[in-house]
Amino acid sequence: MTAAPQIRIPAAYMRGGTSKGVFFRLQDLPEPCRSPGEARDRLFLRVIGSPDPYGKHTDGMGGATSSTSKVVILSKSTRPGHDVDYLYGQVAIDSAFVDWSGNCGNLSTAAGAFALHSGLVDPVEILPNGVCPVRIWQANIGKTIIAHVPIADHAVQETGAFELDGVTFPAAEILLEFLDPADDGDEAGALFPTGNLVDELEVPEALVTGGRLTATLINSGIPTIFVNAADLGYRGTELQDAINGDAAALARFEALRAIGAQRMGLIKDPAEAVRRQHTPKIAFVAPPADYVASSGRTVAADEIDLLVRALSMGKLHHAMMGTAAVAIGTAAAIPGTLVNLAAGGGERGAVRFGHPSGTLRVGAEARQVDGRWRVTKAIMSRSARILMEGWVRVPADSF
Template identity: 75%
Template sequence: MSNIPQIRIPATYMRGGTSKGVFFKLNDLPESCQMPGEARDKLFMRVIGSPDPYAAHIDGMGGATSSTSKCVILSKSSVPEHDVDYLYGQVSIDKAFVDWSGNCGNLSTAAGAFAIHAGLVDPARIPQNGTAVVRIWQANIQKTIIAHVPVTNGQVQETGDFELDGVTFPAAEIVLEFLDPSDDSEDGGSMFPTGNLVDDLEVPGVGTFKATMITAGIPTVFVNAEDIGYTGTELREAINTDQKALARFEQIRVAGALRMGLIKTPEEALTRQHTPKIAFVSAPKEYKASSGKTIGTGDVDLLVRALSMGKLHHAMMGTCAVAIGTAAAVPGTLVNQAAGGGEREAVRFGHPSGTLRVGAQAKLVNGEWTVTKAIMSRSARILMEGWVRVPGDAF
């Protein structure tokens, strides 16, 4: 009978935006896990409680949803003019792998706050009272994120009256700036990797759909809700209880990934569940959010529903919100058309939990659309801190 004692690792459990994750300082990890590889992946899976055939995460820190199966590593930055390096791992719920292919925009909020909590930011950059500007190097996608974190009495201010749909209680507002968010590492420099604002995306065995495929924030495939039989007002239960619908969304996502050049074969999509995202858009309509709140037609510019790790997200992923804001700023995309067309620097969109406003500055340079910055507000707070324990042979 195995009797290997558990080890304990300093960790902090945080909410960031509409996500939760387990945060680590790089130097606190076991030595074998301080570098990318199998040991680190095994550790994170055991921390979260994956793979779990019961899809419940009873024996781990995960919450059995894509929003709550996340781990984060922070360290002092290796990049000049930055405070911290932020590395994000999306842990699969039912399969044995960790996806490192993208960022989590929601936990980017918590990364800024945790950087201060953990003493990773030069104290000279933290005001006694005011706003600390934390310069984050997002190591997964090699991009800069600026977090404007409120500080009171030299400490991160976590409580406040900022309300975020999808989060039950108000908290302090943290403003995020995603600089140059187009993921040029994936496509050689084009924000629209196919070269088109709208494509006819052929999905074998399903059909052909109009699609906007963009890499800003996170690679995302947008389709029109009505083209796939939806209104755009759907809540989680309408999608996540329909296995045929989920399978069809995955087929569309795989076709988009192939067309965007993110994968070379459909089989590769099995180990790249985090990206690209698949989302469907529609013009504003009245609907009742999951909280029971009525969202009126005049409350939003458009409606968006997005899937993460194979399920409809309960609100909206932060990185996907960047993609939405950027695509909305480019006249002619499906997102822009759903919002009424024309030039715009910000949109408020409806999602299953309510609404969210995101701004983006896009411009046409030498025939190529580029985005210089996307901005949104979120909140974050520590839920628990101390040590996480895992069996000593877990990694």
């Protein structure tokens, strides 16, 4: 038997926000992988090292967590008014599956930087010093993101003094604008898919006492199910181990996520949620309270407007997903949602929330048009940095 040789593919390994992923230019991928399909998925599974029954990603570039098992493809955009097209894949850890159903807000930051690093933006548009707006078409969800990337001496500035909870070292600040982050189309894609700011979900008595659970179901940034922490017996101050070390708690959240996904019109049957792990997210909220973050720093109640804990790919996230932060900011801006009520109610254009690693501020512009809520923009700051660049190698028979 002749062993397959390894091939090498130009790539960069980047941190964006509190996530990491392997970045590719579309033109650098092997020909069979430049279009959606089985070959592309198989390639990215092998790059990341999935499926891995050991849950370690020892033989791949993944980090065996939802925030480090990611791939990104960028290409020059042919869409008017945009610089690049950005496609994001969330790679499952223990199954042969790449989820293309949503965006990664954290890696949207790195997408803007990578577009400049890799020559996908016309050099004449780049100032020698200052801030370069990179207009990104987010191909997974069909939305525009503007990444305001700092430039120094004609190159992306990566180092700086901006600190982001959940990231160890400071870096240069990149401001992200998510334009029109919610759809106004069919029910499954609308800002509030059910038409309600708050819904009452019918759930098995074994999941929630009384068989009913109050929830805000919103589609902004990423489809998200918000519930009150107290309704599930939590305080909203929990860290990862409190949830991820409890198999029964994780199973409960997944069952509730599936029920919410069906109510949002994203799936027809709860069983389909197994193949749609990336979306929707489920998060629980609570009013402000003192807590100790995973870094050991005490977050005081008067530093924040509310507490939020969110699950991604079946586990409590160590910080907060960027797209979920957009959902939080949007829901906080609309009086009457569970997020808004946890923050004290009323109208607000920005919110600072506490997550397991610390705090994050996100702003949103929301207004009512003909009796329906519309969100025109969500804004937050992140940072990004190339960790390694060159070639990633995979066996030639991987795809």
